[in-house]
Amino acid sequence: MNETIVGIVGLIVLLGLFLTGIELAFAMAAVGFVGFTILNDFDTAVSLLANDFLDSLASYGLTAIPLFVLMGQIAFNAGIAKRLYDTTHKFLGHIPGGLAMATVAGATVFKAICGSVVATSATFASVAIPEMDRYGYSRKLSTGIVATVGVLGVLLPPSVTLIVFGIVTQQSIGRLFMAGIFPGLIMAFFFTVIIFGWCKINPSLGPRGEQYPWSAKVKSLPDVIWPIVIFILLIGGLMYGFFTPTEAGSIGAFAVLVLCMAKKDLGFGGFAKSIQEALRTSCMVLLLIASSAVLGHFIAVTNMPQASADWIVGLPLPRAVIMIIIFLVYLLGGSFIDDLAFMILATPIFFPMVLKLGYNPLWAGIMIACTVCIGSVIPPVAICVFVVKNITKAPMNLIYKGVYPFLASMIFCMILLFIFPELATYLPAVLMK
Amino acid sequence: MGKFIKAALRSSKALNWLGGVILASMMLLTVLDVILRYAGRAITGTFELMSFGGALVAGFAIAQTSLDGAHVNVDMLTVALSGKGRRVLTILTKLIGLGVFALLAWSLFLKGNDLYMTGEVSLTLHVPYYPVAYGLSLSSLAECFVLLCDFLKAMFAGAEHE
Numbered sequence: 129m130n131e132t133i134v135g136i137v138g139l140i141v142l143l144g145l146f147l148t149g150i151e152l153a154f155a156m157a158a159v160g161f162v163g164f165t166i167l168n169d170f171d172t173a174v175s176l177l178a179n180d181f182l183d184s185l186a187s188y189g190l191t192a193i194p195l196f197v198l199m200g201q202i203a204f205n206a207g208i209a210k211r212l213y214d215t216t217h218k219f220l221g222h223i224p225g226g227l228a229m230a231t232v233a234g235a236t237v238f239k240a241i242c243g244s245v246v247a248t249s250a251t252f253a254s255v256a257i258p259e260m261d262r263y264g265y266s267r268k269l270s271t272g273i274v275a276t277v278g279v280l281g282v283l284l285p286p287s288v289t290l291i292v293f294g295i296v297t298q299q300s301i302g303r304l305f306m307a308g309i310f311p312g313l314i315m316a317f318f319f320t321v322i323i324f325g326w327c328k329i330n331p332s333l334g335p336r337g338e339q340y341p342w343s344a345k346v347k348s349l350p351d352v353i354w355p356i357v358i359f360i361l362l363i364g365g366l367m368y369g370f371f372t373p374t375e376a377g378s379i380g381a382f383a384v385l386v387l388c389m390a391k392k393d394l395g396f397g398g399f400a401k402s403i404q405e406a407l408r409t410s411c412m413v414l415l416l417i418a419s420s421a422v423l424g425h426f427i428a429v430t431n432m433p434q435a436s437a438d439w440i441v442g443l444p445l446p447r448a449v450i451m452i453i454i455f456l457v458y459l460l461g462g463s464f465i466d467d468l469a470f471m472i473l474a475t476p477i478f479f480p481m482v483l484k485l486g487y488n489p490l491w492a493g494i495m496i497a498c499t500v501c502i503g504s505v506i507p508p509v510a511i512c513v514f515v516v517k518n519i520t521k522a523p524m525n526l527i528y529k530g531v532y533p534f535l536a537s538m539i540f541c542m543i544l545l546f547i548f549p550e551l552a553t554y555l556p557a558v559l560m561k
Numbered sequence: 562m563g564k565f566i567k568a569a570l571r572s573s574k575a576l577n578w579l580g581g582v583i584l585a586s587m588m589l590l591t592v593l594d595v596i597l598r599y600a601g602r603a604i605t606g607t608f609e610l611m612s613f614g615g616a617l618v619a620g621f622a623i624a625q626t627s628l629d630g631a632h633v634n635v636d637m638l639t640v641a642l643s644g645k646g647r648r649v650l651t652i653l654t655k656l657i658g659l660g661v662f663a664l665l666a667w668s669l670f671l672k673g674n675d676l677y678m679t680g681e682v683s684l685t686l687h688v689p690y691y692p693v694a695y696g697l698s699l700s701s702l703a704e705c706f707v708l709l710c711d712f713l714k715a716m717f718a719g720a721e722h723e
Contacts, residue, residue, distance in 0.1 A: 190619075415623060
């Protein structure tokens with residue numbers, strides 16, 4: 129049978145299997161194995177299965193994932209977000225919509241030590257929403273911003289999405305981290321502008337909070353400073369080549385652990401819980417990567433990535449339109465499958481096209497991360513919205529009413545990034561020559 | 562079947578804890594290595610130990626992650642199905658998973674044997690590779706155990722409910 133036809137049939141079977149509710153990693157490994165057996169032989173496929181799992185899981189680069197996830201889980205279980213929110217609250221709470229702005233500021237700083245989108249949304253749903261309720265904020269605004277603010281975790285380092293993208297495409301994780309900083313901060317800025325504008329138009333959405341004296345504000349600052357110090361240490365170390373991403377993850381996790389234990393925010397039980405949660409999340413991601421290696425070898429034998437890249441480049445369409453189509457595929461795919469899983473699945477197929485079209489791989493990584501951001505809040509698989517709904521018990525349609533303005537700003541940010549790729553490529557070019 | 566399920570739970574938990582200990586050790590080892598490196602006494606072979614540890618961390622957590630239902634799947638279609646339809650799909654998916662992990666356990670065991678026979682070791686510390694392959698094979702076997710429990714539950718317990 130023609131190799132390309134086997135490849136196409138394999139992908140159709142894979143999509144069919146996804147609909148059965150099977151674990152995506154299991155389906156990818158199964159299709160990869162069977163496809164490779166058809167195109168080669170059973171013994172070679174058995175050997176491929178073992179080699180791909182062993183080589184993928186025993187890869188030094190991948191060890192960064194459990195360590196960064198551990199850092200985030202320690203920060204999450206130690207309740208650091210509450211202290212951060214208390215500080216930003218003291219500085220911004222007295223202006224209209226200030227508590228929602230404090231949520232954005234607190235989540236941005238929290239993101240410096242926690243790479244998880246879900247953990248950020250979950251934390252701020254428990255910390256910020258009750259506070260906003262207390263000051264009479266509209267649930268539309270409070271649930272909307274909390275459901276959206278977690279997506280900053282996809283762009284701002286240390287982002288698990290960017291680590292995975294770097295591993296799958298063999299791009300420098302340090303450079304990807306640098307590339308995500310401006311877009312992440314721009315998105316945070318847009319969120320703040322929207323809150324300000326929305327509350328100006330309708331002041332009942334976010335009434336003024338309490339005004340704190342400067343002494344209270346200054347006294348709360350150390351809680352914000354040390355996560356920033358750890359962040360600067362990690363990113364600076366990566367940037368200047370003092371440590372590898374794995375070392376950065378280890379040092380970050382250790383520094384957060386020592387600080388939390390010193391402040392008595394975390395005991396042994398909390399640490400053990402963080403380890404268990406880190407194991408669960410990283411195992412899920414690592415198994416997807418190992419399975420995608422098996423599937424990727426099958427797809428590579430079919431010659432589909434190269435053939436489709438040649439076909440796409442040969443289309444009588446401007447390259448910008450082709451890129452938009454690629455991003456729409458990510459958005460659509462990520463809407464039905466988990467966004468990170470879809471990125472792992474689709475990137476080996478689409479990345480050669482991006483390179484062939486002559487686009488900067490770092491920029492492409494950040495644009496794909498933006499589609500993951502959008503995918504995290506749009507149905508049907510809107511993980512951040514589900515988290516907020518479960519914690520607050522607010523109706524889905526109310527949360528979505530609050531999400532739409534922020535979603536629009538994410539799309540606007542992506543358009544800006546599309547027109548001005550330098551927003552992503554400038555920092556790595558200047559700081560990591 | 563109760564004993565079988567209990568054994569699956571226990572083995573998954575034990576492996577998961579072992580994975581946790583390895584993860585914490587990896588963190589400490591790297592921190593120590595970075596500190597000592599700047600004191601001119603880097604720990605030799607950290608790179609290799611981290612790679613081996615990373616493989617075992619991921620492998621040892623597979624079964625517990627399955628038990629916790631934390632592997633990503635798409636349940637849009639299955640939630641819309643009737644009890645019987647859902648049971649049929651569960652049986653099918655657990656069988657496929659069982660097939661994948663049985664193959665993995667077997668192929669990694671063969672790989673371990675191969676690495677043992679050829680005496681392949683790491684470059685710096687000369688640590689043999691085969692224990693990692695055997696460790697991953699064992700993890701796959703534990704996952705088979707979990708998937709078999711799920712399969713049996715869907716076959717028999719599910720049938721009782723209908």
